[in-house]
Amino acid sequence: xxxxxxxxxxxxxxxxxxxxxxxxxxxxxxxxxxxxxxxxxxxxxxxxxxxxxxxxxxxxxxxxxxxxxxxxxxxxxxxxxxxxxxxxxxxxxxxxxxxxxxxxxxxxxxxxxxxxxxxxxxxxxxxxxxxxxxxxxxxxxxxxxxxxxxxxxxxxxxxxxxxxxxxxxxxxxxxxxxxxxxxxxxxxxxxxxxxxxxxxxxxxxxxxxxxxxxxxxxxxxxxxxxxxxxxxxxxxxxxxxxxxxxxxxxxxxxxxxxxxxxxxxxxxxxxxxxxxxxxxxxxxxxxxxxxxxxxxxxxxxxxxxxxxxxxxxxxxxxxxxxxxxxxxxxxxxxxxxxxxxxxxxxxxxxxxxxxx
Ligand SMILES: O=C(O)[C@@H](O)[C@@H](O)[C@H](O)[C@H](O)CO
Ligand SMILES: [Fe+2]
Numbered sequence: 001x002x003x004x005x006x007x008x009x010x011x012x013x014x015x016x017x018x019x020x021x022x023x024x025x026x027x028x029x030x031x032x033x034x035x036x037x038x039x040x041x042x043x044x045x046x047x048x049x050x051x052x053x054x055x056x057x058x059x060x061x062x063x064x065x066x067x068x069x070x071x072x073x074x075x076x077x078x079x080x081x082x083x084x085x086x087x088x089x090x091x092x093x094x095x096x097x098x099x100x101x102x103x104x105x106x107x108x109x110x111x112x113x114x115x116x117x118x119x120x121x122x123x124x125x126x127x128x129x130x131x132x133x134x135x136x137x138x139x140x141x142x143x144x145x146x147x148x149x150x151x152x153x154x155x156x157x158x159x160x161x162x163x164x165x166x167x168x169x170x171x172x173x174x175x176x177x178x179x180x181x182x183x184x185x186x187x188x189x190x191x192x193x194x195x196x197x198x199x200x201x202x203x204x205x206x207x208x209x210x211x212x213x214x215x216x217x218x219x220x221x222x223x224x225x226x227x228x229x230x231x232x233x234x235x236x237x238x239x240x241x242x243x244x245x246x247x248x249x250x251x252x253x254x255x256x257x258x259x260x261x262x263x264x265x266x267x268x269x270x271x272x273x274x275x276x277x278x279x280x281x282x283x284x285x286x287x288x289x290x291x292x293x294x295x296x297x298x299x300x301x302x303x304x305x306x307x308x309x310x311x312x313x314x315x316x317x318x319x320x321x322x323x324x325x326x327x328x329x330x331x332x333x334x335x336x337x338x339x340x341x342x343x344x345x346x347x348x349x350x351x352x353x354x355x356x
Contacts, residue, residue, distance in 0.1 A: 001306055001348055002026050003341055004062060004316045006332060009033060009049055014334045016056035022338045024345045027059030029102075029316055031066070038069035038081075040088040043095070050096040062271060062314050063093060064102035064242075065206070068188070073107055074172055075184040083188060087195045094199035100270045100314060101196075102242045104206040105185050107176065107217040108169050111209035111247070114142075116330035117322065118286055124321040127331050128286035129210060129250070139166060139215050170215075178218040182229070185220065189234045196238040204240045204271040205230065209247035211254065223251065224259050231268055240268050246275030246318050249297045250285055257298060260305045272306070274299060274344060275318030287319050287331070290340030303344055307351040317341045 005019045007028035019025055030053060032045055053060040066089055069082040093101065104110060114133035117125040134142060143166065189203070196203055211222035220226055227241055241263055248254045263269040276295035279285045288294040306315070320336030328334065 001311050001344075002059075002061075002314045003345060004029050004059075004314050005337065005341065006064060006316055007053070008329065008332070009052075013328065016053065016058060018334055020057050022341050025058070025341065027061055027314070028053050029062040029064045029314070030060050031063055037067045038071070038085060040085040041066070041092055043092050046092055046096050059097075061097055061099040062102065063098055063100070064271075066090075066093075066101050066103055068103055068105060070108070070169060070172070072188050073105060073181065073184055074176070075180065075187070079184075079188075083191045086188075086192055090192060090195050090199055090201055094201050098201060100202050100204050100240075102204045102206055102271055104208070105181070105221060106208050106219060107173055107181065108166070109139075109214070109217075112214050114145075120286075120288075120321070124323045124336075126287040126321045127319060128284070130284045131282070134214060139170070173217055176218055178220050181218045182220045182233075185230070186233045189239055193234055193236050193238050197236060202238050202240045202270040204242040204269070206242040206273075207244050207247040209244070210250045211247060212251065223248070223254055224262070227259070227263065231263075237267060240270045242271040242273060243269045244273035244275065244318060245297045245299070245302060246273065246277050246287065249275075249277050252279060252296065257301045257305060260302050264305055264309050264311060270313045272311075272313065272315040273318035274302070274315060274340065275320075287321070289321055289336060290317055290343050299344070300347060303347040304351065307348060307355075315344065317344070 003024050004027045005025055007016065007019065007030050009030055009032065011033050019028060030049055032041055032049060035041055050060045072079040072082050090101065112134060113127045114130040115128045118128040119125050205221055207221045208219040213219050231239065243260060243263060245256055248259065249256055274290060276288045276290050276297045276299060277285045278288045278295040290299060292299040317337040317340030319331030320333060320340055322328065322333050323336050326333040326335055
């Protein structure tokens with residue numbers, strides 16, 4: 001298990017040196033944020049970013065994310081150019097030591113929440129999902145609300161410049177079915193996986209968050225069955241998964257230990273996000289600290305599975321709470337993610353000890 005930390009590079013206000021101070025932290029998960037979706041990533045920009053991480057004593061072998069242009073998801077003829085660009089980006093990243101590229105295939109939006117700073121009784125705040133605040137609501141209304149919350153921080157995928165085109169995008173997705181979207185994903189993977197293979201890079205799709213349809217848009221990476229289907233459709237090991245416990249765990253029907261056992265066991269999960277969520281009776285959920293007892297994700301069992309398989313891939317604490325008065329990007333404060341990393345490493349150390 002290689003412990004890593006998400007780094008928002010030039011948009012991050014947490015110094016790399018602080019990340020490095022977390023015991024056992026081996027690397028950061030980076031991305032270039034100023035490159036428009038669909039454009040190839042310039043070599044010089046990648047070199048600068050990787051160098052900065054190395055200077056801080058941290059590896060940079062995972063990218064999250066190289067986002068997918070909507071035309072690829074929509075299956076438009078213009079996708080060819082964007083697919084060629086994507087191949088170029090894979091080649092460029094591999095030259096600088098990148099081994100895993102995380103991405104998602106959700107139409108229009110990345111993760112969706114109703115509140116980015118829901119207060120918990122202990123005074124910390126977390127991201128939450130209230131069904132009746134999202135389902136059946138006009139996305140434009142939600143966008144306004146999100147813009148006004150969490151001190152001006154936007155959710156990834158909800159950036160203001162994209163949102164201005166939101167209505168046109170919804171128009172384009174009219175009539176899009178899960179079947180068609182899945183075909184477009186397979187088309188994309190069949191085109192890029194040979195390049196990834198030649199470059200020794202693994203692609204790692206992130207599950208949909210939440211793992212069900214929102215705003216009437218199709219969602220195709222929601223559960224074990226969807227993952228099975230994608231792994232079978234493009235069987236090369238370079239077609240992999242980011243196992244995100246918070247995303248999959250938002251649906252209690254997802255059996256996380258079984259999913260881990262399967263895709264860690266068959267080496268299709270090069271990247272892992274550990275996040276914990278707590279479910280309420282009415283179907284809403286909110287995020288909590290990473291510790292097992294705080295929510296419904298069986299973190300102990302999952303780390304045990306990783307340990308049993310001598311997992312050599314990358315793990316990072318996903319969203320944490322905002323604690324100790326920190327002012328940071330929602331879900332991505334330093335303090336609670338550092339606690340999460342230590343918790344996972346504590347469990348791992350104990351398992352190592354027992355195995356001696
Ligand atoms: O929850 C998060 O913050 C991340 O796990 C996702 O935003 C993730 O980076 C993307 O979906 C992957 O493309
Ligand atoms: Fe995640």
